[in-house]
Amino acid sequence: MEQQRHGVGLTGFASMPAVNPATLSDEDLEVLVRIRNLLAGTRLALLTGAGLSTDSGIPDYRGPGSAPRSPMTYQEFIRDAANRRRYWARNHVGWSHLRHADPNQGHRAAAEMERRGLLSGLITQNVDRLHEDAGSFNVVDLHGRYDQVVCLDCRRTYSRRLLAGMLEELNPGFLERATESGLVEMAPDADSTVDDQALISSFIVAVCPACGGTLKPDFVYFGENVPIERVERSYAMVDDAGALLVAGSSLAVMSGLRFVRHAARDGKPVVIINRGGTRGDDRATIKLAAGVSESLSWLAAELPDL
Numbered sequence: 444m445e446q447q448r449h450g451v452g453l454t455g456f457a458s459m460p461a462v463n464p465a466t467l468s469d470e471d472l473e474v475l476v477r478i479r480n481l482l483a484g485t486r487l488a489l490l491t492g493a494g495l496s497t498d499s500g501i502p503d504y505r506g507p508g509s510a511p512r513s514p515m516t517y518q519e520f521i522r523d524a525a526n527r528r529r530y531w532a533r534n535h536v537g538w539s540h541l542r543h544a545d546p547n548q549g550h551r552a553a554a555e556m557e558r559r560g561l562l563s564g565l566i567t568q569n570v571d572r573l574h575e576d577a578g579s580f581n582v583v584d585l586h587g588r589y590d591q592v593v594c595l596d597c598r599r600t601y602s603r604r605l606l607a608g609m610l611e612e613l614n615p616g617f618l619e620r621a622t623e624s625g626l627v628e629m630a631p632d633a634d635s636t637v638d639d640q641a642l643i644s645s646f647i648v649a650v651c652p653a654c655g656g657t658l659k660p661d662f663v664y665f666g667e668n669v670p671i672e673r674v675e676r677s678y679a680m681v682d683d684a685g686a687l688l689v690a691g692s693s694l695a696v697m698s699g700l701r702f703v704r705h706a707a708r709d710g711k712p713v714v715i716i717n718r719g720g721t722r723g724d725d726r727a728t729i730k731l732a733a734g735v736s737e738s739l740s741w742l743a744a745e746l747p748d749l
Contacts, residue, residue: 487686498548566582681702693717
């Protein structure tokens with residue numbers, strides 16, 4: 444069955460129109476002028492979250508209007524084979540559509556800012572790799588990457604594309620049956636909501652081709668620690684910058700909030716652009732509740748070269 448570019452039979456993951464900075468309100472533009480004046484001549488560390496990728500059709504966890512979600516924790520994944528079966532069945536559907544997502548105007552703006560030397564580095568809480576697809580190079584994928592899997596026993600890594608072939612061979616026709624059921628909705632982090640329990644219970648989980656061990660997506664689950672080398676590299680980006688710009692993150696988890704606290708403690712300006720409230724608002728020098736992609740695009744066009 445031929446699939447459209449952004450999926451078949453799914454809700455929450457559709458082709459998105461290009462964002463346009465002209466859609467910013469006069470009030471938003473006034474705040475952006477203040478942000479530009481504050482940041483002009485300063486090298487920035489950029490921290491991005493799921494609110495940036497929603498303009499690429501990828502749902503987030505906590506944005507305005509987001510459905511309540513209960514993502515599987517690391518402990519739930521590890522301790523129960525039935526949980527792993529459910530996770531991989533849903534991920535098999537979610538990955539088949541997330542891999543078709545395209546960078547949006549905000550990702551391209553971030554890449555342009557890096558190209559012009561305005562960034563000390565880019566820290567992203569997203570696992571979708573859209574920053575790299577847009578042309579950014581100096582990126583810390585803080586929570587890992589959706590396009591790899593890791594064996595928890597022998598620690599070998601494999602491409603998610605390879606695993607997709609293995610899962611399709613073990614479960615022929617599963618994707619078609621899942622999407623045709625009409626009970627599938629996209630969720631964050633290459634997840635989906637597959638509500639056909641009989642279909643899930645029949646799903647066969649692949650094991651490590653080398654040792655037969657347990658495979659896990661190569662990203663950080665809730666309840667799992669971010670690898671220390673990523674944290675240290677991120678701190679170095681903040682230390683090398685004169686200000687921290689947060690775009691599209693609620694900062695609900697400490698993995699991102701710690702960099703806001705670190706920058707504020709060092710007396711560096713902190714700018715937060717996010718449609719909803721964040722846990723870092725009390726430390727923000729300026730907070731803008733506006734579209735993230737539009738705002739980054741405006742800033743990339745307006746900030747002067749260093």
